[in-house]
Amino acid sequence: MNRLLGCILVLFFLAAGELAAQTVSADPVSKLRNQRNYAQAYNQAIEAIKAGDYSQAAVFLDKALEYSANAPEALLQRAKIFLAYQDYDASLQDVETILKNKPETGEAWYLKGILWMMRDSVPQALQCLNEAIRRNYTTEEAFFYRGVLKNLQGEYNGAIYDFTMAIDKNPNHAMAFHERASVRRLVKDLQGALYDYRMAVGLDSTFLAAYNNMGQLKMILGDFQGAVDDFSRTIRLDPANNQAYNNRGQAFYLMGDYPKAVEDFYAAVVIDSAYAAAWNNLGNAYAKMEKYEEATNYYTKALQIDSGFAVAWLNRGFVNELLGKLENACSDWNKALSLGRMEAGKYVKECK
């Protein structure tokens, strides 16, 4: 009896399966064959991606999508290839198709967020990355870029949390350490920032920005020699890095070693003669050495390069004052004030 019942049940399920298969496709064998072809094309695309041959991968994905037009995996990979080729519109089109049919696809939300980021639409991008993470796309890059977006939105604590999550996902994420360091610097957690910069350069000994920023942080912390060392490391890694020369010059300047500061500021402008900040700093170093006429010339040089360089106007005003040229000083401070250097306001008041 049991056996009979078992047979009946088996027959029932087989019949039901057949019926269900007939609902989807009149020809289950064709369906199966399609699925198989789709998967084969998709896997070929992945092989091509693995080999870095994105154009070939795109061909395979197109083929895969011929077998299964809205297949989310293929659409997602093709959207990424479009992203790689900077065809953001096409990429977004594929992503939107995925989300229309399968809105729970976290990675599609992530990709959409990145595409919004490419368009500088920070709030929309942030919203998409929030969705991605809510839908369990909790990869290091999702947290990292959400951290970036939160930072851009001024949500510093949220950014620190996300960079921390990215680091949890990938403890070798030098960039996440660097970005967390910089946000910590903004929220005045200077020691925390220093730790993170150190981690960043420890993980990536060629990380120029990390050396530069760590040097600048050390200057803030008063560790000028440490800053000099960091900038020197940057210069060794990239001898044409004018910013590093300018920064090291500042460290020497703050140590009171004006001749060395001058050497570095000169190097910075030799590398880039249009580097207004270095011309300005050269002026400062000369002013500190009481060579006011030379200092004025360097500020003027900076202002010829960038007439909107408020700091140079301000400084030239200081030096003009020290030269006893109060009218010129006042004129410079007025200009600096008009360019947004609010502290120039009190100096302008002194002119009256």
Added chain:
Amino acid sequence: MITTDRTDIMKKLLLLFLIAYLVYPIQAQSDPKIKRNKFFAGKEGFKEAWKCVKKGNEFYKNGKGYYQDARQSYLEAYNYNPLVPELNYKLGICYLYTDDKFQAIEYLRSAYNLKPGVTKDILFYVGRAYHQVLNFDSAIVSYQNYLARLPNKEKARAKAEIDKLIQECYDGKKLVQNPIRVIISGLGDRINSEYDDYGPVLAPNDSLLYFTSRRPSGKKAERNPYDNKYYEDIYVARRQGSGWTDVKPLGKPVNTRHNDAVVGMTPSGDALFIYRGKIGGGDILQAWHRHKKDKFTSPFQVNEKFLSKYRETSICLSSDSTEVYFVSDNPSKSQGGKDIFMSTTRKKGTDRWKKPVNLGPVINTPYDEEGVYITPDGKNLYFSSKGHNTMGGYDVFRSIRLDDGSWSTPENLGYPINTPDDELFYRPDGLNPKYAYYSTVREGGRGGKDIFRIVFLGEEKELVLASDTDLFAWKQAFPPKAFPRIPDFLGIDSTLVITGKVTDAATGKGVMARIEFIDAGASKTAATAVSDTSGNYRASLPAKTKYGVEIMAKDYLFFLEMVNLAEDTSDVLFVRNFALTKVEVGTKVVLRNIFFETGKATLKPESYAELSNVLKFMEDNPSIRLEISGHTDNVGSRRVNQKLSEDRARAVVDYLVSKGIDRSRLESKGYADTQPVATNDTSEGRALNRRVEFKVIGK
């Protein structure tokens, strides 16, 4: 003429007497004798050196006005022998009272070190020299030591002056510790000369600068025998841009053979005030400017109320000409020395002035005041004083007129405007209050007194460094990698569809049966299907591989066959038909998968799967009776093979009985090699002949 009452005069005379007594007149410098034998007679250059000493001595004894010349001679002697204490002393004194006073300390200290008792006053002048170079602590020590070593009688007389100097040092320390932010620069070579230049007076629109100079005004210029300097003359310069040009003496009738110094100007700029000194006194004169001829009239005395038989040295009118401030050493109502007096007009616009009054002890001190100036708004009074908290000589002070008309406590304009030397004739710039002019002796001057411009700087400002702070580096990681990790491959669904028909082998009719596909590699059921009444079946198989197909159907012998799909060219769909044999008495089935240990009748475990099929067949067909038969090949003796075949058949029966089959439904037979199904000449044939069969013997 200023008049005073008798009582006042008496009081002032008493005060002056006290000051004169208290302030020990340490003015005349010692004249220590430089001994000839200090110059190593006979050594080369001796004659010239000694000659210089003697020449220097001649100048030295004539007083300060000749110290410049004395210094030149002494320096030549000094080159011959720098170790003569007396010579060092005199050189120090010469430096102290000429332009390069800052070098005096070197010589005076040497003099003291070489011979502490070189003169009685050496420590006093060492103190003065330290004082001049702002080394206040050393100056204080020197002054104190000087005083301590004086005989008691002299000490008592000198104490007031030394205390004053020490106080100046203390005040100087405070002032130097809190310097004010100014730039002080000379007015240039056209205004300043190697001679004394001082007393800047700016015309109301600042286009002209009048000043006094003691430069020679021509070939016939004469020197004042009192100080060996050329007589004062008034000069005028015209502003050109930020400098001054067209500098020339005013000439007659303003300038005369003797001293003529400019001390002020009327607010309208129509007249100059001129000081002309004379022995025992000096007065202020006034000269009108004739615009048409651009000349001044002959100077004439100002209102007699401002003059006395004493010395009036500077004057300033308020901008509305209702007040006049002037300096006089008239002892009447004096606080001591030169004081500042003030008078107001009885009626505005007239030259009728009230009796001048001393500005009182807030402004005036027992010491000299000089160079008074009231700003055009009438609120600030600038003057120089040797009193108050001067750091030495005349310092410039400012007092503010308070709401009740009184004057605030004068405020020292501070270092570096003021120094231990004399700062005099301070004049704020009329057009820009950030500038002012005054005269003093400063390091880097042209010589003697010079006129300087003061630029008042605002609060100290910190230069701003500029850096490019790329605080965030994420753009280096942007756009993000399209493939931060390689996507997973899709698992390919390799499902196969197998379909076909199960039929009766004899009639070809469809048979309803249960079909099991067993993965031969994994030895597990991969799929199960049931054929319908027409015998049609369909099943999904996971892979294109080898399957064992077992089919069970009622009244049919169970079916077992290997299907190798791997050898099929189809990709998805496979068609396989199976024919079943109906159970009939006499039907034989070879059980191919029954294995025994070699030469024995012991079943191997791998036989159980096949035996379970037999078991199931018997269970499904309970009326069936079977004969289980054993067969061998022809290898070995018949007797042995007979026994082995019987034993093996019995072992199978025993197994089935052990699994619950009634023994009455089973018979065991051994046929040795009597019923071969293949040749015994080949190993393959012999393998087929070694078998167990069952035969249906009842149903």
